[in-house]
Amino acid sequence: MYKTQRRIALIVINLVAVASFLFVAVNLAPQTKLTDYRTYSNIFPIAVTAVLFVVMLFTSITIFENARIRIERRSMETGATAYFTKFIERLRFCYSLEDFYAAVADILEIEADCSVLYIDRNANYILYNSPNKITNDPAVFTKLEQNYSVTWHDPINFLGENLGLVTSRKKARGFFFASDGEHLYIFNRYTYLFDTEIYEKLYEEFVRFQNRSRIISSLAEISELTTEWQQLADAQVSFLPKKMPEIKNLKLGAYFRPLINVSGDYYSVLPIDENKTLLMLGDVSGKGLAAALVMGLVMNTVKIKENKEDLVGMIISVDAAIKGMHLQDKYTVLFIGIVDTEKMKITYVNASMSDPIIVTRSPEGYRIKSLSSNCSVVGIIPIEPGDVQVSEQRLFSGDLIMMASDGVSEVMNEDKVELGDTELFTNTIKASASKDPQEFVADIVNLVLDYNADTRLHDDLTMLVAKVQR
Incomplete structure (x- = not known):
């Protein structure tokens, strides 16, 4: 239905555009024949027609894209298909089999009236089955085993009354996905009502869940062996930017030094478009495996969020993801902001990070402006969208934005005496503000190490610095 409606919308919009173009073009066409090659009387209507064609083309593209979004929202978020759309959203934040089973029970079984059977064909073992007659019948399991082996290669398949394959959705009473030796069977008497587009979306999210849960499971297994902690540390570092992106009008610098092999500190730089860049730095409570897992979870949640400019939605998603892991006493503080070098502003949410600042030049020298906290810690206390404030600060050319974990100050x-309470810290920031971001970072790191007098550090050190250059 979604594809059909989209195709119809495209045809109608193109026909209207072509008809409008032809009407204007015919009326602008010259009424006299060109009798002298030196005559330029036809240039104006030809030029106008060409411009009109370009305008019509872009107008058609814009109208179609808006129509496509409305059609997709209407198709995917209404009727029977809405159940699977809701399940896909829930599946994006499932990180273990327990999370997956809860989502199946809450949405597919209770709301959508589906029966679910999840089988590991490699071991021929039932991972999950709904508490009903269909999925608990040994004859059903045997027939599925005979029909669909571990080597089954078609990812999306429709099932008929006798559990055989059918090509017509009207005759389908269920479907199943095959991925990496695992089969997920979903039985439903009104399968024919689901929009065909939803199956591919659901399959893709199911595969992502498989990969995600295996990675987390592997991290947990690695952490049990002390000799393998370095592998875990390497896996964690892989979440961080390997190289700072080249961004117009914005220079970047960063530093990351975990106290032990694994850390709860993290940072990210995600370009949104030519003028907007998302900057994030955070710190998970505690140390060790649990902090590293939450760190990876936060990074993944922000990365997969489609609307990077929705900072409130970003915080709510991170909060839900951490709580969904059911790790006791785990939370994060973080700063997440969008630097817009066209409008020269930073829009941000500071979830209880203590140190984000802007260093700006004034006639009296450099001044420090704090990007104050406007949100509570994330992941442990109830947070509603209304609890998250978004603030904005004007930027000027040469401004330096500094984000740092509390291990620095x-x-x-x-x-x-803490470094952050000294004039030495403030004066060093001001004295180095004119430098390249990575040079600025080096100055602060050297200050921290000197101030600590070569004794053992007690926390992770992480910094992210951005400098606006217009």
């Missing part, structure tokens, strides 16, 4: 000297 809270490092102590031998007298137990």
